[in-house]
Amino acid sequence: MKKFAIITDFDGTITTRDIGNALCTHFGTMKAGKEIKDYDTKEDPTLWFDRFFGPIKASREEFESIILSYAIVKKGFEELVNFAREHKIPFEIVSGGLDIYIKPILKKHNLPPVPLYCVRGTLTPKGIKTAFPDYPEIALDDFKAQRVKYYKDKGYTTIFLGDGLVDLEAAKQADILFATAYLAELCDRNKIPYKEFKDFTKLLKMLKESYVSLPA
Numbered sequence: 001m002k003k004f005a006i007i008t009d010f011d012g013t014i015t016t017r018d019i020g021n022a023l024c025t026h027f028g029t030m031k032a033g034k035e036i037k038d039y040d041t042k043e044d045p046t047l048w049f050d051r052f053f054g055p056i057k058a059s060r061e062e063f064e065s066i067i068l069s070y071a072i073v074k075k076g077f078e079e080l081v082n083f084a085r086e087h088k089i090p091f092e093i094v095s096g097g098l099d100i101y102i103k104p105i106l107k108k109h110n111l112p113p114v115p116l117y118c119v120r121g122t123l124t125p126k127g128i129k130t131a132f133p134d135y136p137e138i139a140l141d142d143f144k145a146q147r148v149k150y151y152k153d154k155g156y157t158t159i160f161l162g163d164g165l166v167d168l169e170a171a172k173q174a175d176i177l178f179a180t181a182y183l184a185e186l187c188d189r190n191k192i193p194y195k196e197f198k199d200f201t202k203l204l205k206m207l208k209e210s211y212v213s214l215p216a
């Protein structure tokens, strides 16, 4: 039987919309829907975060209530996390988003802790400061691909889920790819096979079928 490992993006993949973009649009530092497509994966991310998140000033309470007003987690996510835990399927989130919005969203859904690689954000009176201790020496798209490769090298059948340009390198590495939105467009253009997904029900069905097919 195949040993699966699941690596997933967060913004626009676990949630119905990109929370980072929603926040920047809310605070007026970004025009809706544009910059995510223009994001240069090889640019110094500090510049990008300073430009869009740097000017955001809010108390933690205000910040979290704004996040939660935008965050809708896609159907089946909680069941998927629990299924992975029950079946000892490695499951991790690899994101270019900030811990200060990802963690409150996961907490609100009472999810068991899952490994999370992301950008660290700190709310200060002068704005949001960011740091990159999880992937200090590598571009985000290459880091995502590296996490997929890590499990492939250990003999896992890797499942990757993503929605954006920064997911493309990981998408190329994954054994099974679930793509949506702009990543699906990019995969069409680059002839990378994928399964289109709106939520996690398709992946759950696939996993359940492979786990019940074991002979007694």
Ligand SMILES: [Mg+2]
Pocket (backbone or CB within 6 Å): 009, 010, 011, 012, 013, 018, 162, 163, 164
């Ligand atoms: Mg995304």
